[in-house]
Amino acid sequence: xxxxxxxxxxxxxxxxxxxxxxxxxxxxxxxxxxxxxxxxxxxxxxxxxxxxxxxxxxxxxxxxxxxxxxxxxxxxxxxxxxxxxxxxxxxxx
Amino acid sequence: xxxxxxxxxxxxxxxxxxxxxxxxxxxxxxxxxxxxxxxxxxxxxxxxxxxxxxxxxxxxxxxxxxxxxxxxxxxxxxxxxxxxxxxxxxxxxxxxxxxxxxxxxxxxx
Amino acid sequence: xxxxxxxxxxxxxxxxxxxxxxxxxxxxxxxxxxxxxxxxxxxxxxxxxxxxxxxxxxxxxxxxxxxxxxxxxxxxxxxxxxxxxxxxxxxxxxxxxxxxxxxxxxxxxxxxxxxxxxxxxxxxxxxxxxxxxxxxxxxxxxxxxxxxxxxxxxxxxxxxxxxxxxxxxxxxxxxxxxxxxxxxxxxxxxxxxxxxxxxxxxxxxxxxxxxxxxxxxxxxxxxxxxxxxxxxxxxxxxxxxxxxxxxxxxxxxxxxxxxxxxxxxxxxxxxxxxxxxxxxxxxxxxxxxxxxxxxxxxxxxxxxxxxxxxxxxxxxxxxxxxxxxxxxxxxx
Numbered sequence: 001x002x003x004x005x006x007x008x009x010x011x012x013x014x015x016x017x018x019x020x021x022x023x024x025x026x027x028x029x030x031x032x033x034x035x036x037x038x039x040x041x042x043x044x045x046x047x048x049x050x051x052x053x054x055x056x057x058x059x060x061x062x063x064x065x066x067x068x069x070x071x072x073x074x075x076x077x078x079x080x081x082x083x084x085x086x087x088x089x090x091x092x093x
Numbered sequence: 094x095x096x097x098x099x100x101x102x103x104x105x106x107x108x109x110x111x112x113x114x115x116x117x118x119x120x121x122x123x124x125x126x127x128x129x130x131x132x133x134x135x136x137x138x139x140x141x142x143x144x145x146x147x148x149x150x151x152x153x154x155x156x157x158x159x160x161x162x163x164x165x166x167x168x169x170x171x172x173x174x175x176x177x178x179x180x181x182x183x184x185x186x187x188x189x190x191x192x193x194x195x196x197x198x199x200x201x202x
Numbered sequence: 203x204x205x206x207x208x209x210x211x212x213x214x215x216x217x218x219x220x221x222x223x224x225x226x227x228x229x230x231x232x233x234x235x236x237x238x239x240x241x242x243x244x245x246x247x248x249x250x251x252x253x254x255x256x257x258x259x260x261x262x263x264x265x266x267x268x269x270x271x272x273x274x275x276x277x278x279x280x281x282x283x284x285x286x287x288x289x290x291x292x293x294x295x296x297x298x299x300x301x302x303x304x305x306x307x308x309x310x311x312x313x314x315x316x317x318x319x320x321x322x323x324x325x326x327x328x329x330x331x332x333x334x335x336x337x338x339x340x341x342x343x344x345x346x347x348x349x350x351x352x353x354x355x356x357x358x359x360x361x362x363x364x365x366x367x368x369x370x371x372x373x374x375x376x377x378x379x380x381x382x383x384x385x386x387x388x389x390x391x392x393x394x395x396x397x398x399x400x401x402x403x404x405x406x407x408x409x410x411x412x413x414x415x416x417x418x419x420x421x422x423x424x425x426x427x428x429x430x431x432x433x434x435x436x437x438x439x440x441x442x443x444x445x446x447x448x449x450x451x452x453x454x455x456x457x458x459x460x461x462x463x464x465x466x467x468x469x470x471x472x473x474x475x476x477x478x479x480x481x482x483x484x485x486x487x488x489x490x491x492x493x494x495x496x497x498x499x500x501x502x503x504x505x506x507x508x509x510x511x512x513x514x515x516x517x518x519x520x521x522x523x524x525x526x527x528x529x530x531x532x533x534x
Contacts, residue, residue, distance in 0.1 A: 001103045003203065005144055008110030010210055012117030013241075017214055019120050019129070020237060021221055027126050027183040029233040031133060034175050035120060037263065038137045040240045041168060042113065042144050044247055045161070046106075049148055054157035055427055056252045058420070059259060061160060062437065063243075064167035065413050066264035069444045070236060071175040072402060073268040076447050078182045079396070080275055167409075174405040181399070 002050040009043040030074050037067035102150035109143030112136045125191035126183055134176040141168045205312070207248055215241045226281045232270040239263055252428035253341045256420070260436035265521055268443055272528035334492075335502045337425040345430065346506035350489040354474055357513055361471045364520030371527035396448050406448040413441035421514045425503070431510040435517025442518075443525055451529045458522065466519030473512035477505055 013036060020032035044060040119132025145165045152158045218238045225231040239262025246255035310317035331343040345353050396403050421434030446454030478489040486493035491505025 005110040015117035057160040068171040069264040070267040077271040
């Protein structure tokens, strides 16, 4: 039964990848990466139990914690870019 | 008793798998960013809860269950926050929902 | 079934890799790079290599995205299109690709027990780790003790890379400072970072101590579960970077000031070297930990603990210094 979950998650990873490749906006791609991150956590959990290695849950925990840093970095990046563009146009005037 | 637990856990796991897959379909098929985000984030949450609780029933009372509870808490904290942050960033940058722009263009509808 | 999963993931990996090369928007390339790293970690995990997967998790998902974005903030988002076709480059690339494909025919079969890696020195490590060190994670034993010289070398590579980045980016352009200040209005500290974003800030503040705690767990539990100095250093750096993203760089530099970063960078490498030298003074050989305590096994465990600490210190110091070097550049 674990296999069903693994296959469903893998299929969803494929679909998220389609969204990441299609875009169209940058936000769609960030959304796809975010989805991919959660799906990775889930698939790592299920694989850890599928192969009888519950010790390796640390890895899923690392992902659950660290993915957030990446998403916040993207947010800060958008913000600095938005701040910079008005000042750039001002300096031209 | 253990058979009951097994059946319950398999049910949760497969339901979680179904939700996860539906979320993936929604993220590809929905018409604009916000509906896609809606599909992806809600199914992310319910899918993670169902799958992790399903696995927890299999693990029983052990260190693994404790770790799973922590992973679930982290996911429930971070995933919606990330979606919220992303949606607000997109809205501020002027990426309006499709429905709103349709109404904005033609108020008679 | 593992083979089927592996082939599926590798196919996705190939698609992502091609898409990264094809993307002319660098932001898209960074996002796809994140997906590449997640896929890679899943493949490592599937192949039963959790230590490597944890490294990929800590460095690939968190730190590299942050550093790529910090670099991207300093440059244009779109790549310049090259319309010139370079025949020479095409020939070189094709030849290399053909040679690599040809070399794969000599590769061992997946899971072949008679492969050289399984009959050479590997079994000896597996059999003797218990006898010499009495720790369950053989990977840590190999990295820390059996192959201590290699890890020392790796640590100095990380250290040198940090120094190199600081030389390139760490100095402030003195002439332009005044001009830059008049061009871009200096942000007050209260508007730095994500202070005006309530929800991410609250969640983030909750997570910072948990990430740091998890980093320490990975650091000191590396002998029993996947992990060790490299992973822990990256995770701790990610935790402090999260704080810097939330509260602004100035606040983060107040928590972990520049001199502390330098001390971490140099101190970690020094600690590793000192462990080796102390071993020599006590009558053993360089990086022989058995003499550090009365009981050789305890000595080995102590040595591994100390050198892992050194690795963790240097890695977190270097990663944070690189991050601050990029973030400070952003203001000019």
